Amino acid sequence: MSCRVISSHKRSGWDGTDVNILVLIQRIRKAVKRIAKWALIAFAVLLVLGFLVCAEFFFGVAATSEPHTTGDISLPELSGSYPVGRRFIDWVDPSRPDPFYRSERRELVAAVWYPADKTAANRTGTYLPGRRGEIAARLQSMMLRIRFQSYWSAVLRDPIPAHVLRSIQTHAVENAAISTEQVKFPVLLFSPGLGAGPTEYSALLEDIASHGYVVVAVYPVGFVPVTSFESGRNAYASLWSTSLYSLEKDYMVWVRDVLSALDEMVRQNVNPLTPFFGKLDMTRVGAFGHSFGGSASAGACHSDSRIGAGLNLDGGPQGAEAMWRFPQPFMLVQSGGSGKQWDDFLRKSSIGYRAVIHGATHHAFTDEGILPVPEGRRKVKLLGNIGGPRMIQITSSLVCAFFDVALQGRPVGLLSQVSSQFPEVTIESVQK
Secondary structure, eight states: OHHHHHHHHHHHTOOHHHHHHHHHHHHHHHHHHHHHHHHHHHHHHHHHHHHHHHHHHHHOOSEESSOOOTTOOBOOOOOSSSOEEEEEEEEEEEEEEOSSOTTSEEEEEEEEEEEBOGGGTTOOEESSOHHHHHHHHHHHHHHHHHHTSOHHHHHHEESSOHHHHHHOEESEEETOOBOSSSSOEEEEEEEOOTTOOGGGGHHHHHHHHTTTOEEEEEOOTTTSSEEEOTTSOEEEOOTTOGGGGOTTTTHHHHHHHHHHHHHHHHHHHHOTTSTTTTTEEEEEEEEEEETHHHHHHHHHHHHOTTOOEEEEESOOOOSOGGGGOOSSOEEEEESSOOOHHHHHHHHHSSEEEEEEETTOOGGGGSGGGTSOOOGGGOOHHHHOSSOHHHHHHHHHHHHHHHHHHHHHOOOTHHHHHHHHHOTTEEEEEEEO
């Protein structure tokens, strides 16, 4: 009987291996069902989050973390002697195709902070006014709530609503007349960090302008979530474009944006119909920026001898090493220690300086440290342990002192005065 059973079993084609395969198939089916179940749950969660993000972006549905009174918030007092104005300039660079839309020419926007006429001294401006400011305020508000909170808290709570950002009082008066106290003013070209707009550096840039500089801050269109033009059109970042994820390849786009702004200010200076006609000293031009924009300032120095000096606020070296060699003075301002690449970079500079702000962090160079974020949501690892107004004062002092020396022939001892005034700062000279 046992032999026939075995024989019958063999004829049926089943053995222990087949049984194991069946068990494995059943386990795989169960695993696939579990994965499909959790994938559907994840999709539903993302759908809900997407709906909440859209609802918040367009309608502001989240509760605020704590009440704010509109109009009771202002940027730190200016440290320079000039009142400040601000204007926006839109232009098209006919010499270049847009990296995101090859069929179109590169269209750019700059926010310009400048020494204003004395009639602006007793007036204030608004942080994000008009049509340009509306959508910028929504985006900046959303980015702040993500950076200062956990993801779930960011969905439910808004520490700085868009309307609060828009109502912050600045010292820069929109479209004020340029100062007549000097015949011409030196020009500084500024490039922000990746994903940030120039207005997110308003406190720093208006303070620098109060020391007698015209600061031309370029929007890196396509690399910032949205850029608004005077016509009312908005240019959004293309999430599907490889340009957003290959910054080394598109480094020269940023450099050329800075140079395009330089060309535009040359046109503004010679056009009698512009508010800057004859007021810009184009023989004294500097370039600086934060993060990736700071790296672009080095490329701008290498690419155009019209730029007399450059400064980088906490950006890493980018581009080919051949671009690290140029004759203009250059300063690196860091929030921490140095890396080997920067040592190599500074050694290739004819005149190089390194300033370290101890206790600062990468984001501390922006306005985040002086915005009305609830104290319980401030993060030292994000903003460092230097107070926001003091950080602005330190950074502005470094920028102004460096360009005073490099562009205006002031004594190099000005840099030592900054480190003496602010114990958080150490400065070293790296010269051949």
